[in-house]
Amino acid sequence: MLSLLSSLLLACSNTAEYKVPFYTDASYTPIWKIDAQAKNNLNHIAPFRFTNQYGRTFSSEDLKGKIYLANFFFTTCKGICPKMTNNIKKIYQHFEGNPRVLFLSHSVTPEIDSVAKLKAYADANDIHTPQWELLTGKATEIYNLARKSYFVEEANGLSKDSTEFLHTENIVLVDKDGHIRGLYNGTIALDAERAIEDIDALLQE
Template identity: 35%
Template sequence: MSKKPNYSYIGIAFIVLIFGIIFVPRIAERISNNDISRQESRSDQKRETPKKSSDLVFIPNNGENRKVPNFAFTNQDGKTITNKDYEGKVYVIEFFFTTCPTICPRMNRNLIEIQNEFEEFEDFGVASFTINPENDTPEVLKAYAEKYGVTNPNWNLMTGDKEAIYKLSNEGFYIYAAANPDVEGGFEHSGNFALIDKNGFIRCRVVDGNPIIYYNGITSESEKTDEDGKLEEISALKEDIKKLLTE
C-alpha cells in the first residue's frame, strides 16, 4: 500500500526555497557593501557621549601633576566623606567657616549660583571645609547649608580634626587658612576656589601664558570687578567646569 505525500513538509520546503531565492542574495549584497556594519556603527555612536580633552592645564609640582590629597571628614549629615566620594566628578573646593563676617557669605552665594547652573549634572559637586571645626559641628553646617540653599547632593560641608583640615588647606592645596584672634571673626583665609577634574587633579585655565591655578571666589559676576579693578572669575570658572564635564 503506497503512502500519501506529506503536503505540510512540501509546503515548508517550498517556502524555504522561495526565501533562499529572494532574500539570501540581498543579505549577501548588504554584507559585501558593509551596510550592516555601518548601521551598527551609527547606533553605537548614538549611545556614546562624545568626549574631548579641554585646554585646561594641570599644575605641576616636583615633577608630578598636583592631585587632591587623601582626606576623610564628617559632612553636614553626619556621614564620613573622603576624596574617593568625588571620583568621577568635577568639583570646586573652598575653605570657609560659618561665622565668617566678611568674605565667606560672598563666596558661598557665588557657589550657590554655580550649583544652580549645573543642577542637572549628577557628576558636579562642591567640597567645603570649615576652618573652625570646634564651632562648626555637623548640625551647624546643616543649618548653614539650609540657610544658603544648598541642594546639590554632591555638596558636602565638612568638619573634623582641626590640624588635618589646616594641613589639607595649607600643604595640600596651598590655600591659606589660619586662626588669628586679631582679625574680624578670629580666622583668616584665602577667598580662592580650586577646580578639580574627574580624576582628582587640580586644573585651571591659562591667562597671558601662565596658569591662574585658582579662581577668585569672592567677586560675583554682577560685580564685574573687585575693589582693585581685577575682573571677576566666576564666569571663567563656570566655563571651565563645563569643559571638564565633557572630558
C-alpha cells in the same frame, strides 16, 4: 641617532594641549601642554576623610571620577564667606542635577562648626543637594589639606602650620583624576563665570 629621533617624535605625538591648564604646585603656574606620562605624575589631592552636614562620612573615595570645586569657610564669618557662598551658588545652579560635578566647603573652625551648625548654615543658604558637601573634621587635617594639597593660600601657605588661622577667598577646581585645574577668587562674580566655563570644558575631556 634614528632611535633618539623616533623617541622625540613619539613624545611629541603623545603631547596634548588642554583648554583648561594644569597646576602642579603653590606657584599656580599654568601648564597647557603635557604628555600622558607626565600627566600621570602630576600632583594629586591627598586622601581625606571628613563629616558632612548630615553627619555622614565623606572622603576622597567619594570623588572618584568627579569634577569638583573646593573652598574653605566658617559659618560665623561675616566678611568674605557670604560673598563666596553666593558666587558658588551661581556655579552650582549651572550644574544642578549633574552628578559629575560636586562642591566641597570645608570649615576652618571645626571646633565651632559642628554637624548641627553646618546643617543650619546649609538651611539658611538654601543648600539642599547631594552635590554640595559642607565638611568638618580635625583642624590640623583640614589646614594641612588646604595648604599642602590644594595650595589654597598659594606660596604663602607653605610656610604656615595648623596653628595659624586659614582665611582665604580662593576656590580650587579639581578634575576627575584629582588634578588641580583652576584657582578663582570666590568673591568676584566674573571668576564664578570663568569657573563655569572651565568646568564645562572639563566635562568634555
